[in-house]
Amino acid sequence: MKIHSIDTFPVAVPLTKPFKTALRTVTTAHSIFVKVTCDDGSVGYGEAPPTHVITGDSTGSVTYAIQEVIAPQLIGQDIRHREELFLKLKKAIVRNTSAKAAVDMAIHDLLGQLANMPLYQLLGGFRNEIETDFTVSVNVPAEMAEDAAGYVAGGFTVLKVKVGIGDIAEDIERIRAIRERVGQNVKIRLDANQGWKPKEAVQAIGKMEDAGLAIELIEQPVLADDVEGLRYVTAHTLTPIMADESVFSAKDALRVLQMGAADLINIKLMKSGGIQEAMKINALAEAFGVGCMVGSMIETKLGITAAAHFAASQPNITRFDFDAPLMLSKDIVAGGIEYDGTVIRFAEAPGLGLYQEGMELVEKGEGQ
Numbered sequence: 575m576k577i578h579s580i581d582t583f584p585v586a587v588p589l590t591k592p593f594k595t596a597l598r599t600v601t602t603a604h605s606i607f608v609k610v611t612c613d614d615g616s617v618g619y620g621e622a623p624p625t626h627v628i629t630g631d632s633t634g635s636v637t638y639a640i641q642e643v644i645a646p647q648l649i650g651q652d653i654r655h656r657e658e659l660f661l662k663l664k665k666a667i668v669r670n671t672s673a674k675a676a677v678d679m680a681i682h683d684l685l686g687q688l689a690n691m692p693l694y695q696l697l698g699g700f701r702n703e704i705e706t707d708f709t710v711s712v713n714v715p716a717e718m719a720e721d722a723a724g725y726v727a728g729g730f731t732v733l734k735v736k737v738g739i740g741d742i743a744e745d746i747e748r749i750r751a752i753r754e755r756v757g758q759n760v761k762i763r764l765d766a767n768q769g770w771k772p773k774e775a776v777q778a779i780g781k782m783e784d785a786g787l788a789i790e791l792i793e794q795p796v797l798a799d800d801v802e803g804l805r806y807v808t809a810h811t812l813t814p815i816m817a818d819e820s821v822f823s824a825k826d827a828l829r830v831l832q833m834g835a836a837d838l839i840n841i842k843l844m845k846s847g848g849i850q851e852a853m854k855i856n857a858l859a860e861a862f863g864v865g866c867m868v869g870s871m872i873e874t875k876l877g878i879t880a881a882a883h884f885a886a887s888q889p890n891i892t893r894f895d896f897d898a899p900l901m902l903s904k905d906i907v908a909g910g911i912e913y914d915g916t917v918i919r920f921a922e923a924p925g926l927g928l929y930q931e932g933m934e935l936v937e938k939g940e941g942q
């Protein structure tokens with residue numbers, strides 16, 4: 575089962591509502607889909623949403639990396655020798671983690687098809703359904719509380735709120751408004767997306783603790799490369815701190831874990847370069863007694879399907895941040911995971927469970 579060809583095609587889907595974080599505002603999800611075809615005719619799919627502000631990847635760089643650098647090295651390789659294949663993929667080009675992730679997903683899709691098992695089962699099969707949180711867009715407090723109440727009425731029990739954009743007092747007002755509206759039974763997690771300096775973060779989190787806002791966890795309070803600062807925040811607050819942008823690779827994870835710089839890790843395939851490296855990050859975290867969440871960029875249901883299969887497979891992954899497809903104005907992906915309210919279910923079809931005919935229409939630009 576040798577790789578015969580690797581193709582890419584761009585997709586674009588408008589969001590129903592602009593998505594704003596401390597790093598950027600997004601109105602349309604732009605992504606590159608990759609199709610890996612084997613000599614027996616079987617096809618695997620993957621996705622790379624270029625996220626300049628986090629991974630440094632762009633539409634042009636992802637397309638070039640896959641077509642001109644990765645494809646020539648993988649074509650002709652047998653997917654049954656997967657360690658060799660993943661090693662070639664990792665060494666083909668430094669960084670470019672989104673391009674690698676898309677190809678890694680497609681290979682995992684093919685491995686599932688070869689084994690005739692859904693990917694989550696092939697990887698471990700720990701859960702057969704998972705529940706996602708939902709992100710409340712940043713707005714004036716009353717509007718955020720109203721939105722939050724709507725999501726809770728729709729069944730969501732975990733809300734994620736972006737902070738670190740304006741001043742701390744405004745952040746606290748927003749969270750207070752949401753907490754008062756949704757009550758104590760809803761989990762509220764925050765994501766500062768590197769928006770604070772270490773001492774500022776300790777002050778902000780301390781104020782939230784004093785205000786009794788019952789925050790479940792706070793993602794990436796400080797700059798990605800300031801792991802010492804991250805350790806400082808973790809050491810000086812009671813609220814669990816989660817590393818996100820600070821952890822791309824297993825090596826990054828090891829450093830954060832050895833320093834005790836975070837209580838939790840957010841794994842994303844676009845940072846790790848795919849499922850192969852993500853499994854290693856999770857195994858390291860598990861050895862250190864650190865739980866993991868799996869999250870995503872603003873991507874379509876294709877990338878989330880791969881991430882969800884990985885996330886469901888492992889007992890150490892207990893949190894799931896897969897709301898991105900729910901923010902899109904339409905679902906262009908044929909097959910894959912299914913959303914039933916807040917719950918994500920997996921098809922019993924092998925691999926990622928995509929429909930090839932439907933995906934080929936997307937490739938032709940139809941159905942987009």
Ligand code: MG
Nearest residue numbers: 765793794818
């Ligand atoms: Mg984050």
